[in-house]
Amino acid sequence: MMQSGWTVGAGYSRRSVQAVLAALLVGGCNESASSRGPSGSAAAPPDSVEARFANVATPTAYVGDSSCASCHAAAAASYAQHSMARSFHAWTPDSRVEQAMAEALRNAPTGYAYRVVDSAGSLWQVETRPGDAARPAHELRRRIDYVMGSGRLARTYFTAENGRLFQLPLTWYADHGWDFSPGYEVNNARFSRLLPDRCIACHSSYPVPAPHLEGKYPVLRPGIGCERCHGPGAAHVQARRAAPQGASVAGDSAFDPTIVNPRRLPLERRLDVCEQCHVHTSVAVLRPGRHAFDFTPARQLAAQYAYYKNGGDIDLVSHADRLRQSACFRATAASKAPLECASCHNPHAPPPTRATRNQPCLACHTPASLASRFPVAASKRAHAAQSDCVSCHMPVVKERTVPHGTFSDHWIRVPGAAAVATPSTSVTAGPIDPYFERDRSGAEAPLYRAMGTVVFASLAANGKLFDDAASALQPLLADNTTHPQAFFLLGVAHESRGRAADAVAAFERARALGDERPELLRALARAKLQLGDDDEARDLYVQALAQQPALAWIRAEYADALHRNGDLAGAAREYRAALAEQPSLAAASFNLGLVLLAQRQTAPAAEALLEAVRQEPAYxxxxxxxxxxxxxxxxxxxxxxxxxxxxxxxxxxxxxxxxxxxxxxxxxxxxxxxxxxxxxxxxxxxxxxxxxxxxxxxxxxxxxxxxxxxxxxxxxxxxxxxxxxxxxxxxxxxxxxxxxx
Incomplete structure (x- = not known):
């Protein structure tokens, strides 16, 4: 599920915030995950656990679920019924579960109302706002093209604009029906919330990303597939096809080095397999050389991300983290059969029923032991073999960031024995708390905390936090030659506070260390414009767009720079190119109208201005x-x-x-x-x-x-x-x- 939305203060660019998040959640590597394999170019050599598996230790391609199903038909058929297998897919009438809306939902801060309508076999979300004497009525509609979520809790929706995916304002909640998507009731993003790589990385099995371009994927696989938990399968498939006909496939009794079997991993690495998607912190900073799609089972998740939660917050950030706080987990962790995620959530089987989900509990807490422990009749009845252990000892709680969302708290405890769990990570002073031990006490812990604070400041639109983060980063980077991303974030902090010269210095240092991403070039161009270096700024925009011509909003900024310097023909050309790639860029359409007015092309100017106002009535x-x-x-x-x-x-x-x-x-x-x-x-x-x-x-x-x-x-x-x-x-x-x- 998408996390709640964020707001941007007047001192900081919304696009700059997206740049920060893209820089941290995509990293500096945008090669195809399926062709390059799991390892980033700057990744550390495999450790002893990773080295056991050929599909992790060396670059290996992904092959897709159909290759797995050819030999593992029963497991594949069973997994297809699992919620994870239905976590992302194209919307079709056959898969529809949504009911019609009785009346539109109104977003009070903006005045826009939203409803869902059927039209020509498709489902559409429609935005309206009534007209009055001062303005005409407004209507925009976007087709539902993709579904994220299995529907067990909710289904949220995405529309495709020239192949790029944007979240829609309304979500279908299984226990409620239609309501605003997470965050939209607070900060209505309308139709502009781009699908981030971090989200699709956990809802679709390793899509092939477009280089340097979030939200657009040349290959987009439905659902979470086999290779999410077993790693890329090309080496395994090749070995099996090369084996003599009739040779048995290695099972649980034989170690197969061509593919990860999570059962062969140490307990913490098994938990990492689950936590790659089931950690929900406010900030995630990628380690050098990593990107959103290259984590594979057997690796340490802490080597992929530095996670940070809100400072002082002991709320849930991970089901596995809550499980670690349970006496049941601690008592069995060193045993051959510890209580872990897979004890209750077998990914190869449908979700357990109310009766069968007690089985892991009864393995230790047998009916006989419970009967002897609870002599009082009422307690004895409550602990009978057919009782529902989970509902009492893992109570359902409200999910704060998801409307109408609930989950079973995985901190297993005796009801009323304690008010809250003891946090498994120490709570420290400051706006963010690290999740992993290495980010609390490791050598680079201060550096990552300062980087995470820049991201947190961007989400909170907090100028003081930008200043604090810049003050912390500056001395830490004095002799640093390995973290261009940290210099980029230092530049973002400076730019957000109007210190253009300091921003340029930081961005240029990041570039000198090898960062040539379009986002870095674009940030440097903006800072150069503030200093009056218009010619160099335009060159930087050209270099950024040469890497990824489909970066429509960067192209629109380049057109702004041409417009500013009087190149009306060039500005009109670039505005039109940006709008051809992303027609919903209303500001680009309006500015195109201004260019055409300056050229005395009144009729096409009026057309561009009308389109801008159709997209954004406030204009x-x-x-x-x-x-x-x-x-x-x-x-x-x-x-x-x-x-x-x-x-x-x-x-x-x-x-x-x-x-x-x-x-x-x-x-x-x-x-x-x-x-x-x-x-x-x-x-x-x-x-x-x-x-x-x-x-x-x-x-x-x-x-x-x-x-x-x-x-x-x-x-x-x-x-x-x-x-x-x-x-x-x-x-x-x-x-x-x-x-x-």
Whole structure:
């Protein structure tokens, strides 16, 4: 299930947050997992456990479940009924479990309403918002193309846009029906929440990722398959096909070195097989040389990720972690048959029934021993052989991040004996706590904690945490030559706080250490633009797009840079290319309209602007606040209101509303502002351009210059009011700058 959403403050770019997460959860390697094999280029040599298995110790290809089923038909047929096998798949009418919606669900903060409709054999999620005198009615619809989740708890949905997958606002909950997807009721991402590699890595067996591009997969396999727990199977299949006809397949009684049998692993490595997907922390930092798709059974999970939970939080982060806290686990851990995940969850069999799930308990707590232990009749009846041990000793609790979600708490205990479990990891001061011991006391523990804090700060939009993380990272990286990712994150922390020169230094250090990912080049380009190095910034964008032309939002930023420097033809070309790849980039469509207006191509400009407002109705306010600026990026000669080519859809702001008006000859007014506040001017992705103090409030005059002293570049902008006690969401409006010669 997707984790809850995050919010981004005005001081930090939403796209930059996605860049941070991509950098950490994808890492620096984006080769095909199926062709490259499990090991990353910089991976450590195999340890003694990994070396026992050829499919882990050496690069091995994945072959898919059909190759397994040809010999293991019974196990494959049984596994097909398991929830894991149905964890991700294309939506089809035949597999439908959802009922029709009785009425639409409304997202109160945004005013959008959502419903699910049938049309031509497909299921669609539809977004609407009623119109009024100031704005037309709005409707967008997206087809349900993929399902994530088996349906036992819930099914959440994804739509494909040119092959790239985005989560939809509504999820089907088995015990409730339709409701908002996790996080959407707090921060409505509408149709823009991209499917991260970290999610699909646990819901689909090793898809082939597009290089440097999350959410788009040339090969996308349904469900979690055999090789998720046994590792890539090519070596095993090759050995079996080469064996003499009639030769037996190695079973439990014989060690087969060509493929991982989890039973042959030490207990903690067996738990790692499960925890590769069943750890739910707020931050996950990849180790050097690792990426989201290269963990294989037999490896240490701690060598793949550094996990961090919220500081001071002793809530569930892993079922296996809760199990470790149980007396049953501790008492049997050193035995030949310890109580572990597979004791109750046999992946080769359907889920246990209410009766059969008691069997692992009864292996130790026999009816005879229970009868002698509980002489009181009521207790004796409660502990009869047919009683349900799990419901009492592993109580069902609410899952905080998933609406209508519950789970069995895997800390096995006597009811009422204790209020909470003793945390298996020590709780430390600070915003995040490490999950693995090596990240609490290891040599690189301070470095990983500081890296994790940058990610946590990005999720929390917390400026102080960015400062704290930068202060911690800087000395740790003084002589470091092995962590380009840490330098990247240091640059992100600096950029988020407006320290462009420090950000450039950190990004360039990451590049010198071998980081040439498009995300790094793009981050460096943005910082260069802030310093006025426009030519170098454009070159960096070109280099980033040469690696992955389908990075539509980076291409749109490149078009912004061309637009800023007066290359209208080049900007129009790049905006159109970005929109061809990702048509839902509403800001790119709006900025294309501005370029066409500057070229006096009124009809195509109106078409682009209309499409932008269709995708994002809030942009309609900018049509009433088009500011035509004559001059250069150093001087405004004249500013004037520009008539909208699509006046019919622009809202008429109320006289008392916060708004933007042109104040000739070279100024802009922000109207109806509060005293002792700020007007924050940001790009559509949230990158702050400047903060204008409102002083005594009322009408505030602005000279169209940014915090760096340059004239605001042409494009679409959001103005938001902030003051002590401001409501959430804060009052905001949109305006656009049209640069004329």
């Amino acid at each position: 309609g306010t900018a049509l009433a606040a088009l500011v035509a600026v004559e001059g250069s990026d150093k001087k405004v000669r004249r500013a004037a209101a520009f008539p909208s080519p699509v006046a019919a859809v622009q809202p008429a702001p109320a006289a008392t509303a916060f708004g933007v008006q042109v104040a000739a000859p070279d100024r802009v007014h922000f109207t109806n502002t509060p005293p002792q506040g700020y007007v924050l001017v940001s790009t559509p992705d949230g990158a702050l351009q400047l903060a204008v103090p409102t002083n005594g409030g009322g009408t505030v005059t602005w000279d169209l210059r940014t915090g760096a002293g340059r004239v605001l570049a042409p494009g679409l902008y959001r103005a938001e009011l902030q003051w002590r006690g401001a409501p959430s969401p804060a009052p905001s409006t949109w305006f656009a700058v049209l640069r004329t010669p």
